[in-house]
Structures are given as C-alpha cells and as structure tokens.
Amino acid sequence: MDVRTETKDIKKKNAGEGVLLEYLKSTPVDVKIINLNKSFGNNHVLRSLNLEIKPAETVVILGKSGSGKSVLLRHIIGLEKPDSGRILIGGIDVNDEELRKKHTLAIVFQSSALFNSLSVEENVALYLREHRVFKDENKIRKVVSSALSLVGLEGKENIMPSELSGGMQKRVAIARALVMNPDLILFDEPTAELDPMMTRTIGDVILNLREHVEITQIVVTHTIDLAFYIADRIAVLSEGQIVELGTPEEISRSKNPVVRNFIAPQFEREEGGSEI
Amino acid sequence: MNGVTAFFQTTGEILGLLVESIYWCKGALSNREKIFRQIAEVGSYTLPVAALISIFIGGVLALQSGPTLALFGLQENIGGIVGISMVRELGPVMASILVAGRVGSAMTAEIGSMSVYQEIDALKTMDIDPVRFLVMPRFLASFIALPILVIYMDVIGWFGGAVVSAANPEIGVSFDVYYRNLSEFVEVSDVLNGLVKAAVFGIIISIVCCYVGLKTKGGPREIGTSVTRAVVLSFILILIFDYFITRVLLLLDLQKRLM
C-alpha cells in the first residue's frame, strides 16, 4: 500500500514537471564578466574580476561570507552598477536596454524576497500577469501549479508567504523565477539555513534544470556538498577575484591554498574527523 | 554645503518621482482595480475618525467666533463664518493631516519594508516598474480620495457648528438661520478652492510617503524612522503649500471679481 501511494506521488510529480519543463524554452546565453570593479566607500569588494560562463552551463561560485558573492550577482542581474568593467550576457551589456528585449534573466534572492501582501499563487503568477504572457487565466494557473509542484509545493497556492517556513519560501521564490522562463537564472545561497533534506531537494531542482532545460545557471553558495552535487564548473571567489575555476574534479585536486582551505574541512568530515 | 546639495538632490528626486507617477497614469485604466482598492483603504482608515474630528472642528469654530459676534449682534452670520473656514481652510488641512498620519504612514511602512526585504529589487528584476506598480495607484488614489474626504468632512463640520450655535446660549442661532446664512455665504468657488488644495495635498502626501519608503535601507528600525520622517515631512509641506496655494487662489478670486 505504501509503495502504491509512493508511485502515485512520483507520477503526479513528474506530470507537473512535464508541463513546466515543456514550457521552459530557454535560449541559452553565455556570460562574460570583464575586469569588474566595485567599491563601497573604502571597501574594494570586486577587484578586476573576470569570469566566463558558457551557454547552458551550471556554475557554482564558492566564497566565504562577505567575499562579495551577492554583490557579484547583483551586478549580473543589473541591480548594481560597476565602478568599471563590463558584464556581457549573450554579447549584450547588462545595462543595455536591448538585453531585456532579447533575454530574460531571473534571480532567487537569499532572502527569497516574496511579496508579502500577495499569496503564493499571486507571487508566482505576478510576472505572467503583469507582462500578459498568457491571456488565458487557466494557462497561467496551470503553469503556476506545475512550477509549484516542481519545487514540491503542490496545492499551496492560496497560502500567504508569512505562513511558510524559510525553506518553503525559498522554493516559492524558485518557482517564481522559473515561470519567467529565464535564459539565465541566478541563485543566491539557495540552501542557506535549510536542513540537509531540503538542501537535497533544491539541489535536485537545479540538477533537473541542468539536465532537461537549456538554461544557464549561476549558483552562489558556501555549502560545498551542494556545489559538488550540481556544478558543471566551480569558481572560487576570494579577495574580490576568481582565484580558481574548474570542474568539481579539478577543484578537488586544486593545489591553491585558498581552495584547499575552503574544501579541506569537508574531507576531514568525510573521514570522520574533526567536527566542530 | 553638503546639506544644501542633499536638499536639492532630494527635492529633485521627489519631483522626478512625481513626474514618473504622472507618466504612469496612462496605465491607470488597466490598474483601476488596484486604484479602487487603495481608495477604499483610504476610506476605511479615515472615515470614522474624520467624522469625529470634523464635528469638533465645526463646533470649536462656532464656539470661538459665536460669542464675539453676539457681542455686536452679528451672531446670525455664524453659519457663513463656520462654513467658509471649514471649506476653504480647515477641511482640506485637517483631512490631509489625517490622511498623512494614517494612510501616508502605512504607505511608507509598506513600501519601506518592501525596500528593506528586497521586494523592490525583485520587482525590478521581473521588469516590473516599482513606480507603475506601487506608486501610481497610491498617487491616484490619494489625489481622488482626499477631495472626497474633504467634502465629507465639510458637511459634518458644518453640522458640528450648527449644533454648537443652536445649543450654546451665548450664540443661540437656530439650525434654520445657521444653514440659510451658510448657503448665502459659501459659494461653489469656495468649495472648489478647498478641493484644489485637497488634491494638491493628496499628491504631496502620496509622493513624499512613497519616496521615503522607496529610499529606506537597513532593517525594521529604519522602517520606523522612515515612517516618522515621511509623516513629519508631509505635515511641513502641507502647511507650507497651504499658505502658497491660498495666496494663489486668493489672487485668482480677486481677478475673477474684478472682471
């Protein structure tokens, strides 16, 4: 009996994913960050940072807290203007009006940033309604509910964000970003403050997109397990620069002391060693 | 020197927000539901309190001038005096102070918390203009609702004056005499005068309160500071603009009379 309910659940889940994955049709874009500089007062956060991301690639940016990961993402999405340097997305400058006409970019903020006065359904559907993506309300509801089921929140349409746990809010934020049908999606610490189960679920969503949708993904995190689980390539940010860039394989073999320092505790843990 | 530049920058930005809000009014029709909801909110926040304070404003106007008029045997003019003061001055100013305190503060709190919790950033990344989405409906709602609220307060204030004029033995003017005098004195142009003021105050309140909300950075503490700042700034601007609008409207009145 248990098994039957379980298969039914999985089938339902797959059906939901089907609708959304079918609807998601991205034009994969590349991202070129060239000599990016940004200071806040005396705080030189990004120092001539360079990074190239290929179309449809999933890149994880690892870095200590306060190293400028969020600032970097805010530049890529166009919320922050660089002091110098450029960011090209599909060859177009982020601050060029043309970009938004050609490509859709989405970001999942660390704080989720759901609209508190709107229900879950209204949050996820906002972009579709404001931009009149579909005239048909039924179509909107269908896309919204399949996006919600993709992140494991089926049936939560009418709940207000304040009634959801942090992890659920994060998943709503992911659903809200996905219905925009983005060519590039940015995740700012998607699993911060989440338990390992939820971290796994969100990791699976990102993996799923990587495998089934041609979408470029940039994921910022300091959860090393997640990075190795989802990444095509990992970039390590330190002192305002990308100090190492490579496949998870290459990163784990890196001799760079900064990188070693970053991933070392991980291996110690796996060996059953020191846990704080 | 820094303060001076900051002052001009803020003024410039507030005017910029005003221009943008006017520009986005082209989308008013498709956002009418949101605008009506805002108007309803203004109403539900203010109508009961507005009735209460209007009664007392009308009452105190009669109480202040009535006995003095009676000294000179001019007490039957009390209706006109209360009527004009209410319509031209106290109605619009008190309505605006009330709206700034109750509705404007809520606007700043709501938009301020949206700024602090990155909801405004989220709107921007979804290519939804925050001015169109958040400011324009509040701007139009205040612009429309404040004059309506003023008419409501005028009528109740007149009634408050009538009650005091009739009940106070030092004045002793009947409802009948009071209202006859009022309708002789108060002209449509006086009422319009007050409504023009109210509409301008509605613009000031909504733009200032939304502006301060959008500029909020930090956390919950800063939201509180923003609310206080927005309400105080609204009060100051209402009273300053009241003087200058009165000046301009008086000049216009005079011109009309001379023609």
Ligand SMILES: Nc1ncnc2c1ncn2[C@@H]1O[C@H](COP(=O)(O)OP(=O)(O)O)[C@@H](O)[C@H]1O
């Ligand atoms: N708007 C801002 N004003 C001033 N300093 C900022 C601002 N945003 C970020 N910073 C500073 O930039 C640095 C990097 O921040 P952030 O990108 O948020 O780090 P993280 O890697 O943890 O995401 C921090 O020192 C932070 O204080």
Ligand SMILES: [Mg+2]
């Ligand atoms: Mg961060």
